[in-house]
Structures are given as C-alpha cells and as structure tokens.
Amino acid sequence: MRKRLLFLFFAPLLTASFSASADFRISGKVIDLKDKPVKGASVYLDNTIDGGTTDSLGQFSFTTEEKGSQTIVCTESAHETTGLPIMIAGDISDLVLHMKDNLHNLEAVTITAGSFASNDRTKTVLNPIDVVTTAGSNGDVVKAMQMLPGTQQTGTDNGLLIRGGDVSEAAIIVDETIVQSAFVSGPPGLATRSRFSPFQFKGVSFSSGGYSAKYSQALSGVLDLNTNDMPDKSNVNLGVNLSGVYASGTKRWKKSSFDAGGNYFNLSPLLAVSSVSNGYKFYTVPMGGGANARYVWTPNKDGILKATFSTTYNKSGINIPNPTLGITDTTNTFNTTDAQVKYITEDKYYFGTISYRQSFKNKYLLYTAASFSYDDLNNVFDRLNLTQKEYRNQFRIEVKRTFTNKLSLLLGTDLQNYGVKKDFRFTQQFDETQEAAYAEMEWNPIYWLALKPGIRYEHSNLLNQDKVAPRFSTAIKTGNHSQASLAGGIFYQNANNIYYLSGFKPGMQSAIHYIANWQWSKNDRTLRLEGYYKNYQDLAREYGMGYSANRFRTNVIANYVDNTGYGYAQGLELFWRDKKSWKNTDYWISYSYIDTKRMYENFTASATPTFVAAHNLSVVGKHFIDKWHTNISATYSFASGYPYFDPAKATAAGFLSDRTPAFHNTAITAAYLHSFGKWFTVFYVSVDNVLNTKNVFGYRYYNNEKIAVTPGFYRTVFFGVNASLSQFSKDEL
Amino acid sequence: MKTLLLIGALTLGAITTQAQDYKQPLTKAWNAFDALPMEASHDSKVQLANKMELIAKKWDKDWAPHFYVALTKTILSYDEKDVAKHDAILDDAEKELGDAIKGLTKNTDETYVLAAMIANSRMAADPMSRWPKYGKIFTDNLQSAKEINASNPRMYYLKGVSTYFTPAAYGGGKKNALPYFEKADGFFATEKGDDIDKPYWGKKANTYFFGECKKDDKEVNKN
Numbered sequence: 001m002r003k004r005l006l007f008l009f010f011a012p013l014l015t016a017s018f019s020a021s022a023d024f025r026i027s028g029k030v031i032d033l034k035d036k037p038v039k040g041a042s043v044y045l046d047n048t049i050d051g052g053t054t055d056s057l058g059q060f061s062f063t064t065e066e067k068g069s070q071t072i073v074c075t076e077s078a079h080e081t082t083g084l085p086i087m088i089a090g091d092i093s094d095l096v097l098h099m100k101d102n103l104h105n106l107e108a109v110t111i112t113a114g115s116f117a118s119n120d121r122t123k124t125v126l127n128p129i130d131v132v133t134t135a136g137s138n139g140d141v142v143k144a145m146q147m148l149p150g151t152q153q154t155g156t157d158n159g160l161l162i163r164g165g166d167v168s169e170a171a172i173i174v175d176e177t178i179v180q181s182a183f184v185s186g187p188p189g190l191a192t193r194s195r196f197s198p199f200q201f202k203g204v205s206f207s208s209g210g211y212s213a214k215y216s217q218a219l220s221g222v223l224d225l226n227t228n229d230m231p232d233k234s235n236v237n238l239g240v241n242l243s244g245v246y247a248s249g250t251k252r253w254k255k256s257s258f259d260a261g262g263n264y265f266n267l268s269p270l271l272a273v274s275s276v277s278n279g280y281k282f283y284t285v286p287m288g289g290g291a292n293a294r295y296v297w298t299p300n301k302d303g304i305l306k307a308t309f310s311t312t313y314n315k316s317g318i319n320i321p322n323p324t325l326g327i328t329d330t331t332n333t334f335n336t337t338d339a340q341v342k343y344i345t346e347d348k349y350y351f352g353t354i355s356y357r358q359s360f361k362n363k364y365l366l367y368t369a370a371s372f373s374y375d376d377l378n379n380v381f382d383r384l385n386l387t388q389k390e391y392r393n394q395f396r397i398e399v400k401r402t403f404t405n406k407l408s409l410l411l412g413t414d415l416q417n418y419g420v421k422k423d424f425r426f427t428q429q430f431d432e433t434q435e436a437a438y439a440e441m442e443w444n445p446i447y448w449l450a451l452k453p454g455i456r457y458e459h460s461n462l463l464n465q466d467k468v469a470p471r472f473s474t475a476i477k478t479g480n481h482s483q484a485s486l487a488g489g490i491f492y493q494n495a496n497n498i499y500y501l502s503g504f505k506p507g508m509q510s511a512i513h514y515i516a517n518w519q520w521s522k523n524d525r526t527l528r529l530e531g532y533y534k535n536y537q538d539l540a541r542e543y544g545m546g547y548s549a550n551r552f553r554t555n556v557i558a559n560y561v562d563n564t565g566y567g568y569a570q571g572l573e574l575f576w577r578d579k580k581s582w583k584n585t586d587y588w589i590s591y592s593y594i595d596t597k598r599m600y601e602n603f604t605a606s607a608t609p610t611f612v613a614a615h616n617l618s619v620v621g622k623h624f625i626d627k628w629h630t631n632i633s634a635t636y637s638f639a640s641g642y643p644y645f646d647p648a649k650a651t652a653a654g655f656l657s658d659r660t661p662a663f664h665n666t667a668i669t670a671a672y673l674h675s676f677g678k679w680f681t682v683f684y685v686s687v688d689n690v691l692n693t694k695n696v697f698g699y700r701y702y703n704n705e706k707i708a709v710t711p712g713f714y715r716t717v718f719f720g721v722n723a724s725l726s727q728f729s730k731d732e733l
Numbered sequence: 734m735k736t737l738l739l740i741g742a743l744t745l746g747a748i749t750t751q752a753q754d755y756k757q758p759l760t761k762a763w764n765a766f767d768a769l770p771m772e773a774s775h776d777s778k779v780q781l782a783n784k785m786e787l788i789a790k791k792w793d794k795d796w797a798p799h800f801y802v803a804l805t806k807t808i809l810s811y812d813e814k815d816v817a818k819h820d821a822i823l824d825d826a827e828k829e830l831g832d833a834i835k836g837l838t839k840n841t842d843e844t845y846v847l848a849a850m851i852a853n854s855r856m857a858a859d860p861m862s863r864w865p866k867y868g869k870i871f872t873d874n875l876q877s878a879k880e881i882n883a884s885n886p887r888m889y890y891l892k893g894v895s896t897y898f899t900p901a902a903y904g905g906g907k908k909n910a911l912p913y914f915e916k917a918d919g920f921f922a923t924e925k926g927d928d929i930d931k932p933y934w935g936k937k938a939n940t941y942f943f944g945e946c947k948k949d950d951k952e953v954n955k956n
Contacts, residue, residue: 040776042784127862129861233872664769
C-alpha cells in the first residue's frame with residue numbers, strides 16, 4: 001500500500017519531468033560519398049551539447065531533451081561539416097548523414113611542372129640532410145642536383161647543365177638575387193665546388209624550366225636557394241676533415257642572432273689518398289680559407305631581416321692539359337704547343353646580401369633584397385698574367401597582395417648591374433645594367449585547379465633592348481593523389497659574357513619552354529613523369545673562324561657575331577622516390593632522356609653540344625641502421641656517351657657525330673652519429689668513383705693524337721668529423 | 734515529500750547552473766578524458782574530445798573550452814598514422830587554440846606550451862623531413878612560455894617527451910630525458926589541479942615517463 005501510494009505520488013512528478021525534459025534517442029549513421037562509414041565524427045544538435053560520436057561502422061546514438069525543429073550537425077577533421085534539419089517529436093532512428101572528404105582538398109593542387117618545389121608538405125625536394133647524406137654529392141648542393149631529372153653529369157664544368165643548356169644558361173639564386181661566380185675558381189676544365197654549405201639553406205628549389213616571372217637571364221632554369229631564418233638557439237660547431245678545419249658559432253638573443261665562422265683548407269691529404277687523373281698535376285696544392293658573418297633580426301612576429309657577408313681566398317697551381325690543343329685556327333696569337341701548361345689561380349671573393357621580409361595581416365607581403373658579389377682573380381696562364389674582376393650588384397623589391405587564400409597578385413621590380421674586366425695580354429671589359437618589372441598572379445579558383453600567369457618586362461642598357469616575357473603555369477588534380485601540370489613561357493638571356501668581353505654585341509637569346517608533367521604522390525612514394533619541348537631562337541653565332549674544341553676559351557675571335565643561331569631540345573624524364581617500402585630506407589631513381597641540337601656559337605652545323613648525353617640515370621639509396629646509429633648511402637650514376645669533335649669529320653654530317661664511352665660512377669658514404677655528453681658528433685667517410693672508372697668527357701686532337709678529356713679526379717676518399725653543441729646548461733629548454 | 738522537493742530543487746538548480754557555465758561539464762569531460770587508462774581505445778578518447786567540442790561551441794566566447802578541445806585534439810593526433818589526416822586534426826587544433834587566445838586576449842604560458850605541443854605533433858607525423866622547421870617552432874614556443882612562467886611543469890614535461898623519443902645518437906633517449914621529467918614532477922606536485930581554468934594536464938603522463946626513465950636508469954646501474 002505504501003509502495004503504491006508512493007508510486008502515485010511519484011507518477012505526476014515523473015510525467016512532468018518527461019514532458020519537460022523527455023529524452024529522445026537520435027540515432028543513425030554517417031557515411032562518406034563512397035558509402036564508407038565515417039568513424040569518430042561528432043554528431044550533435046546545433047547550439048546544444050547533446051551529441052554523440054560515430055563508431056567504426058559510422059553509427060551514432062545520443063539522447064536529447066530538445067524537441068521541435070532542430071539542425072543535426074556532423075563534424076570530423078578529415079571531412080567537410082554537414083548539417084541536416086530534423087523535426088524532433090519522438091525518437092529518431094536510421095538517420096543517414098553524408099560527409100564529403102576534404103582531406104585532399106586541404107592540400108590545394110600545386111604546380112609541379114618543371115620544378116622540384118620545397119616545402120614541408122611536398123616530398124620530392126632535397127633538403128640539407130638529403131644533400132649531405134646522398135653519396136656522390138660530396139655535400140655540395142649543386143652536385144646533388146645532378147641526381148635529379150633534367151640535369152647532366154659533369155666533371156669538367158662548373159654549374160648546372162639543364163636540358164641541353166650549357167652552364168651559363170642556368171642561374172644560381174640566393175634569397176632571390178643571382179650569385180655571380182657561385183663556384184670556387186679553379187683551372188679550366190676542372191669542376192669545383194659551389195661556395196655554399198647546404199646547411200645555410202632552409203629550402204632548395206630546383207627548376208628545370210618554366211620558372212617564375214620573378215627571374216630571368218637563364219635560358220634553362222634556376223636553382224633557387226633560401227637561407228635559414230632565425231637559428232633555433234645558440235650553438236657552436238666544429239669540424240675537421242681530410243681537406244681542412246672549420247669552426248662557427250651562433251649567438252641567439254630573443255629577437256636577433258649573430259653567427260660567425262671561419263675555415264681553412266688544404267688539399268694535400270686529400271690528394272695523397274685520391275686517384276688524380278693523368279692530365280692534372282698540382283705543383284701548388286689548392287689551399288685557402290674563408291670567413292663569414294650573418295645577422296638576423298625579427299623586429300616583430302611577421303618581419304625578418306637577414307644580412308650576410310662572406311669572403312674566401314684560395315690559390316692553387318696546376319699543370320693542366322693545354323686547353324688550346326686541337327684548335328685549328330692560326331689567328332689565335334696565343335697558341336702554345338706544349339701538351340701541358342701551368343695554371344696558377346689566386347682568387348679573392350666577397351659576397352654580401354641583405355633582405356627584409358614583412359607581412360601585414362596576411363594581406364600584404366613586402367620583400368626587398370640587395371646583394372653584391374665581387375670576384376677578384378689573379379691567375380697565371382703559362383707565364384702570362386690573367387686577371388679578371390667580376391662583379392654583380394642587385395636590388396629587388398616586391399609586394400604580394402593576398403586577396404583571399406585563393407587569389408594573390410605579386411608585383412615587383414629588380415635592378416641588376418654586372419660586368420667583367422679581364423686583363424690577359426690586353427684589357428677587355430663590359431658593364432651591363434638591366435631593369436625589370438614583373439607581375440604574377442596565383443589563382444586557385446577551385447581546389448583542383450591552380451593557375452599562375454605571369455609577365456616580365458626587361459630592359460638591357462648594354463644592348464639597348466626591351467623584352468616582354470609571358471609565363472604561364474597551371475595544375476589540375478587528376479585524383480586524390482595525382483595531378484597534372486603544364487608550364488611554359490618565353491625566357492630571355494644575354495649571350496655568353498665572352499662575346500661582350502671580346503667586343504661583340506649579340507642581342508638577347510630566347511628559349512620557349514613547353515612542359516607537361518604528371519605526378520602521383522602517396523604516403524612517401526612519389527612518381528613523376530615529365531616531358532618537354534624547348535625552342536631556341538636568336539642564339540649567338542660566330543662567323544669566320546670555324547669550330548674550336550676549346551670549351552674554356554676566354555676570348556672570341558670572329559669576323560662577326562649575330563643572333564642567327566637556333567636549336568631545340570626535347571625529352572622525357574622519370575623520377576620515382578620511395579621512403580615507405582622499407583623501414584629507414586629512402587631510395588630514388590631518376591632517368592632523363594634528351595634529344596637536342598643547336599646551331600650556335602662557333603658550331604659549323606646543327607649538332608648536339610659536347611656536354612649533352614642522351615641518357616642519364618641516377619639511382620640513389622639511403623639506409624639508416626638504428627642499432628649502429630649509422631646512415632649509409634650509395635649512388636650509381638650513368639650517362640650515355642658525350643659528343644666530341646673529330647677534325648677529320650668536319651663535314652656537316654660528321655660534325656660532333658662521335659660519342660665517348662658511357663659514363664659510370666658509383667659512390668658510397670657512411671655517417672655515424674654519436675653524442676658525447678652535450679656534444680652531438682657525426683663521423684663520416686665517403687668514397688666517390690669507388691671502382692676508379694676512367695671516365696671520359698670528350699677527346700681533343702693534336703697532331704693526330706687523340707687525347708681524352710678527363711675529370712680532375714678518379715677515385716676520391718674523404719672523411720671527417722663534425723661536432724656541435726647547442727645545449728649549454730642542464731635544464732635549458 | 735520535503736526530501737523530494739529538495740531533490741527536485743537541487744536537480745533544477747544543477748540544470749540551471751549547467752546551462753550558464755561551462756565549468757562543470759568541461760571539468761567532467763576533461764577529468765574523464767584524463768582518467769582514461771593509456772590502453773583505452775581511441776574511440777573512447779574521441780568521444781570525450783567531441784563532447785568538449787560541443788561545450789566549446791555552446792560557450793564560444795570562453796577561452797577554456799576551446800583550449801581543451803585544442804589540447805585533446807593534439808593528444809589524439811599522435812595516434813593518427815595517415816599524415817594528411819594527422820595534419821587535418823592539427824589544423825583543427827590550431828584553430829581552436831586561436832579561439833582560446835582570442836578569448837584570453839593574449840598568449841599565456843599555457844597557450845605557448847600547447848602551441849609547442851602542436852608543433853611537436855606536426856614533427857612526429859614525418860620526423861625526418863619536418864624536424865628542421867617544427868623543432869624550431871617547438872623550442873621557440875617553450876622559450877616564450879618560460880619567459881612568462883618558469884615553473885610551468887608542462888614545458889619541462891614536453892621537452893622531456895621530445896627528448897625521450899629522440900634517438901640517443903641525436904642526444905635524446907631516456908637518460909637525457911630524465912632531468913626534465915624530474916623537474917616537471919617537482920612543479921606538478923605544487924599544482925592543486927581542481928580548477929579547470931588553471932590547466933593542470935600532464936601530471937599522469939609525466940609520472941609514467943619519469944618512472945620509465947628511472948627504471949632504465951636502474952637497469953643501467955645494475956649492469
């Protein structure tokens with residue numbers, strides 16, 4: 001009885017509570033557009049905290065006190081939020097909500113034609129660690145690019161040989177300004193290192209064509225290097241290796257930092273353990289040193305100022321194969337007939353840059369940079385003094401306006417002044433100033449489409465020429481993990497400096513690029529296929545003297561020089577990189593095929609230049625052995641034969657029709673990492689050309705004798721240790 | 734009857750306070766999340782994270798709910814193996830942290846610590862290619878936190894975890910991580926951990942890692 005009474009007492013209360021806050025159960029499932037369940041999605045009634053989470057079958061269920069007209073909302077990080085109006089008057093079951101995958105929309109399509117871009121979400125780029133851990137790169141960022149598609153192997157030239165272009169047709173850019181004399185100077189025919197350490201750069205982006213309207217004066221492509229921002233913390237770095245010693249230090253304050261470093265090198269020990277090719281005999285071993293300083297200041301969250309200065313000094317004395325051998329012309333008054341000539345190099349180099357970047361509320365981005373390079377060479381070539389001073393001063397300012405995150409416009413202007421003054425029996429010089437303005441738009445009208453039109457105007461004071469160069473690139477997503485890109489444009493460049501030095505004034509040369517690319521990238525695996533066609537026009541051409549097999553000539557002798565040269569290059573390239581299939585293993589395969597012919601400079605017929613091999617292959621593998629804290633890497637490079645000139649085949653059909661044997665190189669490196677207390681050390685050893693292959697880059701003829709053009713070294717062995725300290729007190733964060 | 738009315742009044746009271754303040758539901762959700770054992774299913778964690786997200790939507794102007802959504806999402810992101818999805822979760826976490834900072838009107842040591850943790854998780858998604866960029870963001874944020882409050886245990890805890898998972902060859906490992914967990918442990922001991930507006934997360938994990946490091950230390954000593 002009591003119980004019953006109690007129940008009666010309760011009954012109205014219970015119903016009241018039901019009517020005031022009756023719990024209705026809402027259930028259903030969430031699926032994506034492919035009818036697959038969406039797991040972990042939050043499903044809730046808008047403006048309430050009533051909701052549930054979907055299980056692995058996409059099913060959800062929750063209760064609510066709300067009723068009437070409501071909106072059920074569904075959110076999940078990898079999908080677009082969806083909503084559905086519902087009327088709650090009781091339990092609701094079997095609701096079906098559809099969500100659209102936005103994961104692959106987040107990463108808007110990026111233009112990849114012609115370029116190996118660098119940011120943390122793309123994987124095909126070579127970062128500093130990649131550069132130093134790649135066998136055969138010798139820690140040189142430019143050398144490492146020879147393991148990417150579109151480039152040629154070289155042991156005799158300083159620079160990048162991109163898609164049929166010679167080294168003067170590729171520009172090396174640091175913080176958006178071109179670097180003059182980017183390589184340590186050495187004797188002709190002997191490739192030297194670039195002047196940079198890969199650890200100076202946070203980003204390396206390599207373009208083998210179709211590059212931005214920001215740049216010009218490179219018929220082939222650009223290597224765009226971006227220096228580090230503010231260093232992480234104060235540190236000290238010391239190293240010793242087979243060719244020298246170096247030390248550097250960084251002091252970090254809250255809003256600024258200062259670095260300074262110095263090095264001394266001497267190749268004696270290296271030469272002792274390496275196999276020097278027959279042609280080259282050092283009588284003054286290459287030695288020298290350098291110093292550098294850098295200041296970084298961040299006045300506010302969105303601004304950064306960087307100033308750098310560096311200077312290097314080096315000298316060497318070497319007997320080299322006489323580069324004038326095989327030259328048939330007799331008007332060249334300097335024609336020594338010795339098989340070997342002495343070449344002394346003494347080089348002083350100065351390089352400084354200052355740049356400032358500031359963004360304003362993500363709407364405007366201002367960037368300005370200035371740089372200078374000055375290279376002072378005092379060489380002796382077979383008892384004759386050869387002095388050469390090269391300089392370049394540059395200024396750039398640009399503003400980027402971001403209208404929405406899908407549309408931005410860049411406007412900029414740059415000014416360059418450069419020149420060379422050479423004294424070799426007589427004085428030769430030129431001075432060029434170029435003014436340019438450019439505009440470039442980046443537009444992603446929809447996530448699967450990116451468009452980047454650009455235009456550049458430039459004026460040459462030396463040549464009194466005006467040029468307008470349109471550029472265009474686009475990318476379209478072709479699937480969740482793949483995309484297709486197109487790039488093209490007109491690229492202008494002054495003729496090789498030696499013409500202006502020799503008193504000729506050929507006008508600007510041009511190349512039109514058409515590039516198509518398809519890229520698939522998923523989970524650390526990337527496949528890239530690229531095809532291109534380039535049409536060269538207005539190339540400089542000499543008349544009157546015939547072909548000279550000396551690629552390192554410093555003077556042009558001709559009746560006249562004009563712009564009637566022409567040519568083409570076309571090719572197919574493949575790149576595959578896989579960091580996924582095996583743990584701690586990263587490997588890539590790069591293959592390039594090129595078909596190119598030119599009628600330019602002193603060519604007597606349209607032919608493939610001597611530095612171009614039709615097939616180039618690089619296979620690079622790296623593996624980190626956890627247990628031993630050791631990184632090992634091996635690289636195999638191959639190039640089919642290079643064309644060379646046989647004076648007996650001087651006819652149009654025979655001109656440069658012979659090919660050298662194929663080029664092979666195998667390189668290995670190993671690096672062992674170890675911490676001694678707070679010191680982090682790396683011990684490394686590398687062997688280049690392990691098999692001591694006697695590679696040949698061409699032949700020269702002298703008195704019917706066929707002389708091989710070889711690289712300076714065959715097998716080289718290199719080892720050293722680097723130690724760095726960045727933690728100075730125990731509990732430092 | 735009186736008792737019943739009292740209960741009714743209390744219940745109603747509870748409902749009204751619940752409707753006015755995020756503190757009670759947020760505390761409940763966070764404590765439940767924090768109490769989950771390490772081996773708890775990912776699903777159960779997501780459920781509570783989603784709950785907090787709803788609380789943040791309802792009390793949109795308040796900083797704390799957004800802060801905890803950012804925190805739980807970041808913690809959950811470490812479980813995600815797909816890099817793109819991992820990033821998508823952290824994009825959400827960053828947005829929530831931004832909303833929290835907006836609510837606070839300025840950064841605090843806790844927001845810097847959380848920003849550091851987000852950077853650490855970004856790095857964890859692809860350590861070999863990301864450490865140069867995110868390692869720096871991680872350090873810079875911890876440094877900023879230290880300038881505001883040098884006795885925040887969570888920054889030592891994070892530094893400890895980051896050291897713990899760095900290979901010994903790069904200066905990481907248990908032995909090098911131990912001093913950080915030890916320092917964090919001392920500061921954690923002074924925290925009451927009863928006010929959701931004064932973040933107290935991390936103690937449990939710190940105790941676990943501290944224990945692991947000590948265990949290893951003993952083993953080494955034995956040998």
